[in-house]
Amino acid sequence: MTTLESARPDPEEWELASPAPKGGLAEVFRRRYLLKLVVKRQLAQQYSASVLGFIWSYIQPLIRFLVYYFAVAMVLKAHVDTPHFAIHLFCGLIMVHFFNQTIGAGTRSIWSNRRLVKKMALPREVFPVASVMVAAFHTLPQVIILAIATGIIGFAVDLTGILAGVLALTLITVFGAACALFFSAANVFFRDFQNLIGTITGFMHFMVPMIYSYDRIADSAIGGTVWEEVYLANPVATGVLLLQRCFWSGVVDDPSATLYPDHLMLRGVIMLAVSLVLLVLAQLTFRRLETKFPERL
Amino acid sequence: MTESIVVENVTKSFTMRYHRTLKQMAVARVRGHEISNSFKALDDISFTVQQGEAIGLMGLNGSGKSTLLKLINGVMRPDEGSVLTRGRIAGLIATGAGFHPQLTGRENIYLNAAILGMSEAETRRKYDSIVDFADVGRFLDTPVAAYSSGMSSRLGFAIAIHVESHIFLADEVLAVGDRPFKRKCMARMQEIRDEGRTLFYVSHAPGSVRKMCDRVIVLEQGRVGFDGGVDEGIKFLKYDAGAEDDEPNDDDLGADI
Numbered sequence: 127m128t129t130l131e132s133a134r135p136d137p138e139e140w141e142l143a144s145p146a147p148k149g150g151l152a153e154v155f156r157r158r159y160l161l162k163l164v165v166k167r168q169l170a171q172q173y174s175a176s177v178l179g180f181i182w183s184y185i186q187p188l189i190r191f192l193v194y195y196f197a198v199a200m201v202l203k204a205h206v207d208t209p210h211f212a213i214h215l216f217c218g219l220i221m222v223h224f225f226n227q228t229i230g231a232g233t234r235s236i237w238s239n240r241r242l243v244k245k246m247a248l249p250r251e252v253f254p255v256a257s258v259m260v261a262a263f264h265t266l267p268q269v270i271i272l273a274i275a276t277g278i279i280g281f282a283v284d285l286t287g288i289l290a291g292v293l294a295l296t297l298i299t300v301f302g303a304a305c306a307l308f309f310s311a312a313n314v315f316f317r318d319f320q321n322l323i324g325t326i327t328g329f330m331h332f333m334v335p336m337i338y339s340y341d342r343i344a345d346s347a348i349g350g351t352v353w354e355e356v357y358l359a360n361p362v363a364t365g366v367l368l369l370q371r372c373f374w375s376g377v378v379d380d381p382s383a384t385l386y387p388d389h390l391m392l393r394g395v396i397m398l399a400v401s402l403v404l405l406v407l408a409q410l411t412f413r414r415l416e417t418k419f420p421e422r423l
Numbered sequence: 424m425t426e427s428i429v430v431e432n433v434t435k436s437f438t439m440r441y442h443r444t445l446k447q448m449a450v451a452r453v454r455g456h457e458i459s460n461s462f463k464a465l466d467d468i469s470f471t472v473q474q475g476e477a478i479g480l481m482g483l484n485g486s487g488k489s490t491l492l493k494l495i496n497g498v499m500r501p502d503e504g505s506v507l508t509r510g511r512i513a514g515l516i517a518t519g520a521g522f523h524p525q526l527t528g529r530e531n532i533y534l535n536a537a538i539l540g541m542s543e544a545e546t547r548r549k550y551d552s553i554v555d556f557a558d559v560g561r562f563l564d565t566p567v568a569a570y571s572s573g574m575s576s577r578l579g580f581a582i583a584i585h586v587e588s589h590i591f592l593a594d595e596v597l598a599v600g601d602r603p604f605k606r607k608c609m610a611r612m613q614e615i616r617d618e619g620r621t622l623f624y625v626s627h628a629p630g631s632v633r634k635m636c637d638r639v640i641v642l643e644q645g646r647v648g649f650d651g652g653v654d655e656g657i658k659f660l661k662y663d664a665g666a667e668d669d670e671p672n673d674d675d676l677g678a679d680i
Contacts, residue, residue, distance in 0.1 A: 140589070142429060142507040145497030160537040167523060167534060174525050246521045247497035247512070248538045417500045420493065421437050 145247065149416065151409060153249045160248065164256040168231075169263065183264045184271075191219055198337045208339045209378045213276060217369045218336025220268045225298050225362045226327040227261035232306020233313050233323045240423040250416055251409070254306040258299065269295070272373055281376040286391065291372030293394045294365045301361040301401040308408040311415040314422050333357070334366040341385040358387055361397050368394050425509065427590060427621040428472040428495060432504035435465040435490055464490040466645040467504070474509070474589070477622040479636035479653065481660055486642040488625050492594050495623065510589025513539055514623070515579055522575055524568035528559055531567050532582055539586045549585045556607070557581035577604055584611050591615050594625040609634070629657045 147153065154161055173179045194215055198204050205211035235253035236243060243250055273281075313319040335343060348354045358364060367386055375384050387393065438461045451458055465487045472478055482488050493499040494506050496514070521538060522531050532553055536546040554563060557578040559570070567575055584591075593612065612635060616622045626632050632639060632653060639656025641649035649659040 140510040142426060142509045144500075145495060145506060145508040145512055146500050147497055157537075159543055163534045163537050167526060167530070170530070171523075171525055241523075242521045242538070245498065246538050420499050 147247050147249045149249045149251060149413065151251055151255065151405075154251045154255050157249065157252070161252055161256060161259075164252050165259050165263070168256055168260045172260075184267060187219065187223065187268050190223070191216060194219065194331075194337060204338060207341075209380075209383050210279065210374060213272070213279070213377055214339060214370060214374045215336060216268075216272055216275070217373055218331075218334055218366045220265060220272060221294065221298055221366045221369055222330050222334055222336060222362060223268075224261055224265040224295075225302050225365070226330060227264060228258050228298075228302030229305045229309065229323055230327055231257040231260065232302070233309040233320055235306065236310040236314050236419065237317070237320075237423070244420050244423050250419065251307065251412065254310040255303065257306055257310075258303045261302070262299065265295075276373045276377050279377045281373075282379075283376070287372045287376055290368040290391060290394070293391070293398065294368035294372065297361055297368070297394060297398045297401060298365045300398060300405055301365075304401055304404040304408040307405070307412050311412045311419075314415065314419055330362060333360060334363040335370070336366060339385070340367060340387065344385060344387075354387075358393065361401060364390075364393055364397055425474040426471055427474040427476070427509050428470075428623070429507040430468055430470050430491075430495075430504070431507075433465055433468045433491075433494065433501040433506060434463060434503040435487075435494065435499065435501050436461045436463045463645050465494070465501075468642075468645070468647055469504075470640060470647060470650055472621055472623075474621055475619045476638055477616045477636040478624065479632035479639045479656070480623060480625045480642070481627070481632065481639055481656060481662075482642035482648070485644075487645040488642055489594060491642065492592055492623070492625060495590075496592055508590060511540060511587065512590045512592065513583050513586035513588035514590070514592030515583045515594060522567045522579065525566050527566055528557075528563045528570070528578055531578070535579070535582045536586070539582065541586060545587075553581045553585050556584070556611075558604075573601065573604070580608060584615065588620065590621045590623065592623045592625075627662075629660075629662045632657065 173182065176182065178185065191212075195212065198215070199211055208214055232254045235257045236250060239253050242248070243253075309319050309323060331337070343349060343354060343357060348357060367390055370384075371386060371390060375381070378384050438459050440459045448458055468487075468491065480488050480491065490499070494501055495508060496512060497508075500506075521535055523534065526534065532550065533543075533546055536549075536553075537543075541549075557574075557580075559574050559578055562570060562574060567578075570578070591612070609631065612622065612624070616635065622635065624632065624635055636653055639649065639651065639653050640647060641656055641659055649656050
């Protein structure tokens with residue numbers, strides 16, 4: 127057995143300080159190595175004892191896509207007014223699933239890592255943050271597949287479109303992180319949140335312009351009313367529209383065939399700003415609730 | 424002398440909740456039962472530890488030892504008062520804490536070391552030595568779920584002692600593990616103490632406390648009942664009297680009973 131190197135810095139050089147981890151998102155990113163291991167662990171856990179392993183993150187979206195295409199396009203024939211409906215649908219599926227995975231796994235993250243949270247001193251935000259990164263890890267290949275598909279069809283690049291795509295992914299990441307942080311802490315106290323989030327993610331597919339295009343909303347009973355604003359206030363709906371502005375508009379030749387709400391980009395930017403504020407609030411709430419974690423888990 | 428651990432007027436209460444669902448709470452309220460109750464696990468605790476001291480923390484079950492250790496480790500924060508420490512802290516709050524059952528021993532070493540603040544390079548450098556100490560053999564690439572309790576606590580202890588820390592906490596680490604391993608651990612903890620690290624050792628075994636520590640703090644129902652010399656502390660707890668028979672054995676092993 128080799129002995130320890132006495133490379134430890136002199137204790138006199140250290141300040142007397144609280145032993146509790148500083149915590150906070152900044153601390154999580156300062157300890158990137160720990161974050162990396164936690165992300166790797168969650169990925170390994172997901173695919174443990176599975177033969178296909180990582181291929182599942184391609185198979186699952188493919189099957190989801192085929193089922194929706196079958197039901198909505200082939201059976202209901204709701205796609206006839208929507209050019210390149212497959213791209214339209216896939217944009218929605220990517221964003222909704224990214225958000226659902228982030229908030230679902232995020233909400234459960236502290237509870238399912240309670241062994242660690244109870245016994246070890248580490249910044250606890252690492253678990254919800256890791257959930258966001260795992261979801262992003264699954265989402266990125268899908269975005270690449272979407273980019274390849276639109277490239278084959280013939281993708282007309284425009285700057286607004288590219289910005290819309292970047293904005294869409296950033297918006298859902300930030301909003302998802304805020305939700306993950308808040309609900310992971312709330313879920314420690316009342317496991318009801320886990321069920322609440324399960325319900326919300328269950329109907330999210332229908333509350334965004336995915337299986338129907340936005341002009342259906344504009345034409346519907348809520349079109350032009352305050353309820354349309356409520357519908358659009360859902361960041362996921364705006365995120366889907368922004369991603370469609372990037373990829374779907376890129377392949378549709380006739381711009382009049384694609385309808386978006388007024389000031390779509392501005393809406394996106396405002397929502398991103400609001401989501402950043404929510405993220406700060408979620409962090410503050412997390413810090414308050416965190417002190418009670420060890421005894422409530 | 425440098426202060427290593429400063430605990431000032433620390434109080435920590437826990438809330439006990441008797442009823443979980445809304446219905447249960449409503450029923451309890453109608454019947455006039457208590458919905459929650461809090462008790463003080465630690466009540467106005469103060470003491471100072473200098474760098475390099477070896478403290479034996481003793482007390483009966485439920486006297487607040489583990490809570491105090493969690494506060495010093497940083498897992499919990501005090502409700503009132505303050506806990507301040509100097510330097511890096513390592514040690515085991517419980518054996519095999521933070522192991523993930525589905526990950527292999529190898530993966531758990533890296534994860535656990537990272538949580539304790541070791542970098543990737545540092546872990547890699549000490550990896551062989553950790554494996555050597557843990558002595559889990561070919562189980563290294565088996566998920567920890569398949570480990571015996573002795574094996575997982577050996578692995579946990581092996582990682583903890585390889586962290587370059589200024590403060591080392593040990594809570595009943597030796598409760599599991601066989602005789603040779605206990606010997607190895609005691610030897611290693613003595614080395615740690617002799618390196619000038621602060622040692623905070625929770626134990627019910629007067630023999631090992633006598634061997635390891637130069638000061639004893641006894642907790643009684645969340646308060647400091649005694650703080651001073653080792654022999655006086657053990658006498659204060661009346662652990663010296665009836666324990667005469669198994670004393671030699673206990674001295675030999677440093678067993679945590």
